Amino acid sequence: MKVRRGVLTAIEVHARRDAPHECCGLLLGTAAEILEAVPTRNIAAEPSRRYEIAPEDHFAALRRCRNDGEGVAVVGGYHSHPRSAPVPSATDLEQAFLEFVYMIAGPVDGSAPLEFRAYRLREGVLAPVTFSISD
Numbered sequence: 001m002k003v004r005r006g007v008l009t010a011i012e013v014h015a016r017r018d019a020p021h022e023c024c025g026l027l028l029g030t031a032a033e034i035l036e037a038v039p040t041r042n043i044a045a046e047p048s049r050r051y052e053i054a055p056e057d058h059f060a061a062l063r064r065c066r067n068d069g070e071g072v073a074v075v076g077g078y079h080s081h082p083r084s085a086p087v088p089s090a091t092d093l094e095q096a097f098l099e100f101v102y103m104i105a106g107p108v109d110g111s112a113p114l115e116f117r118a119y120r121l122r123e124g125v126l127a128p129v130t131f132s133i134s135d
């Protein structure tokens, strides 16, 4: 899988802006490449510990892909771990659904670069997905 560099930059900006809350959003692209990160609102009751993508934001992204008609779809989601490594939590696993790629970024620690890791639900676990960065 490929991920555009701009996707990671956008997630990092969002993660820093929303810390100490978790940020969340959707990943747009194709099966082969993630092209865009679309920020969404985190409506979880405890946003410093969890994330929940606002359904209206999710619908808006789906509608946009349909209207664009360029073969780009919502292929995944992202969120941040402000205080911990980008390793899926039990909640992340519970919330995960098939077909989606999950990008997690964290921790947000001063000016240190965030670490990004991608996962996909496979046989009941969020298995790591390797990706390369494209320009």
Ligand SMILES: [Zn+2]
Binding pocket: 079, 080, 081, 087, 088, 089, 092, 104
């Ligand atoms: Zn998480």
